[in-house]
Amino acid sequence: MSKDIRIKKGLNINLVGAAQPSTSKAVLSNVYAINLLDFHEMAPKMMVKVGAELKAGEPLFYNKNHKEMLFVSPVSGELVEIVRGARRKILTVKILADKTQLRLEHKPLDPEKASGDDIRAYLLKTGCWPFIKQRPYDLIANPLTTPKAIFISGYATAPLAADPDYVLAGKEAELQAAVTALGKLTPGAVHVSVGKKSNSPLTGLSGITLHRVSGPHPAGLVGTQINKIDPINKGELVWTIQPQDLVILGEALIKGVFNPERTIALVGSCVKTPQYYVTRIGAEIATFLYASGVNLDNFRVINGNVLTGSRTKPDGHLGFYNTTVSVIPEGDDYELFGWTRPVFNKISTTRALTFSWLQPNKKYDLNTNTNGEHRAFVVTGQYEKVFPFDIYPMQLLKACMVQDIDEMEQLGLYEVIPEDFSLTEFICISKQPHQKIIREGLDLLHKEIG
């Protein structure tokens, strides 16, 4: 029995370079790296020294504020480098992979029989816990708290996102184990959403509340779905997890091993043959990027999708939460009279001599140019057209900019995380950094309210 959610406001960004439904196994990476910037506000404490030999799944470091929360090595090998930044902050931990892979094995846990506390302890010690994120504040879930509900979005609408139906095919057992376990962690429901006509393995799971979602981006963002299903109030907590990470969770429960293997989509107009690759968290991007080939010199590699991903390089490493790697052209060139001439090759929500409204299904080859300069907020009513939340987006952004805590709370900052503002940032005429503003607002709120 499923419930329907129809999102009307939004915008699909159709780009060139969607992944073809074929999967290859990426060559093994020499060096794997965990990027600590993937874990916002997490203070790590190393548990092993450079030179240590580790099995896959053995702990690397823990969270200083939650010593029970372990972060484990994705491969077996030697810890070769701890890259530190200003004030000795740890940025990256690098592991040189062994030829033969050894795994740390735990005793499998049957989620049907286990208690909530057992599951918590098990997920924490196997290194699976960091996959669970919490709202408000978009942080790794605090294991001492209990969420009112858990949300999983199996519907991807972000530009060039990996198709969850494709990558999850055949993973029913792992998914079922994971959602059964998660169900023990909350008194509320485990909400799972899929596309309207999807035949995803998620649809057959038991112990969940299934929602069928339709509509343009951001219908697939879990934040949009939370807002429509059960919005977050002040003081409430919800947890979210990506469906691909459920597979890793499920495998840990069933087999007792941390296997951070993922099917990622390599996409973007700069990729010669965009397709799926099976690789691991932390693998060097070059190991699959050049297998598909790149057709331009001046490109940007993005860990994630083009709206919310982080910038990296071909010798960078796959992020902890990423299921997509996008490669698009850099736009560091001038355009003569770009502000007035008719535009046919870019997306726009207006019709001010911009013609994307004529061909709603055309695929565009967008580059990283900002298409204009940063300005004060001037135009009103634009964000509302692509922002399906029951929230006033510009008023909330302004409250964050002036650091007005009361306004931030009242206008609904608890309900959003930066990615929910990625689409308003995309269409912003004043080219304001919405995601940064929201992140800073959340950080301030977290610091003040706790």
Next chain:
Amino acid sequence: MRDKRLTFKKRLHILKHHYRGNKWGPAFSAFHTFLYTPNETTHSGAHVRAADDLKRTMNTVIMALVPVLLFAMFNAGYQYYAAIDAAHGTPRELSVWGNFLTWQNFWIGIKEVLPLVIVSYGVGLLIEFIFAVIKGHEVEEGYLVTGMLVPLIIPIDTPLWMLAVAVAFGVIIGKEVFGGTGMNILNPALTIRAFLFFAYPTWMSGDKVWVHEAVQRAGTPDAISGETILGYLAQNQAHEFTYSVSDMFFGFIPGSVGETSTFLILLGGLYLIFSKIASWRIMLSAVIGALTMGLIFNGIADAGWIAEGSKFYGLMSFTFWKHLIVGGLAFGIVYMATDPVTGAQTNRGKWFYGFFIGLMSVMIRVFNPAYPEGVFLAILLMNVFAPTIDHYVVRANIRKRMRRLKTATILPKAKDEQAEKLKVETI
């Protein structure tokens, strides 16, 4: 550096680095970004961005104003020669191709209207540049529209020095003191118009200023009329003018430079709605507001609650929908009320904001003893109230969230001892 093989684009690129951090940087950047969209790429957040920027938005409004400006230049000449003919006792019969779209008319437009445009842009942009250089920020595009609006909403014979003073006042006090484009409370173009009206009332009102040379000729044997339709109505002289509804709609009537052609304003407004630049909510609700007030006044006049000799009778009994095609109401609704910075910012607020602009415009127009026009005062007034309207709209959203809070499921946090239990032996 001066290599001939360098393209113009590359030279400007080199110059940009030369001016970076320099106090003339903003001024150079304004010219550079006018020629070329910058090579700036995304640094944080979304890696790709939509095509629109503020320059394109402002440019769309200017494009919607160009037909109005061209018509105004012809109409300046037409009204001038028509008034002379009328003074000689041979009223003109309008013929669009015969005596309206003529070089003779256009020449008056070039002589009289173009200098207003040049002074408005010259003074305004100079001040914008000075502020940008002093404060070290970019030259923002807001004035591109303001500079075009100002010459279209003033009488044709406004002395250029007065315009220069008013523009300086409007840009500095109306906008820059608040922090520039996007921060101002009052519409800058209307602040300029209001300054002219209150600083030089004898020039800005009366029955002479609306047609070229009518003021100079007053009292001489060559005197011509310069009265507007609203002026006649305010003096209960509805029988004095012979303009047909079609004249009023297409704009072959005297008035402020660009306000007369409701037809072209309507086309401009439709283009702004189609291109999704201006708010259709404000435009529609303002029209509804104006019609509502017009109907109320018509009802009062029809019911006989007001004597025919009353000084308000002429305007009150004026058929309600005709208010939209005379005076500056249409121009104000389409181009000034829709200013996103000074208008209401929430979609629901825009309905109230627009409605009251329409309502107040007609009300002030009828009751203002000094000057039979009210749209600029009504918009300025609603500019002041727009944040209040938004406040109540946003409060409603907040109240909804507060009500929801009562049913919140706030679950207790486990005690810290629990953490010890979860901890594994490895630490």
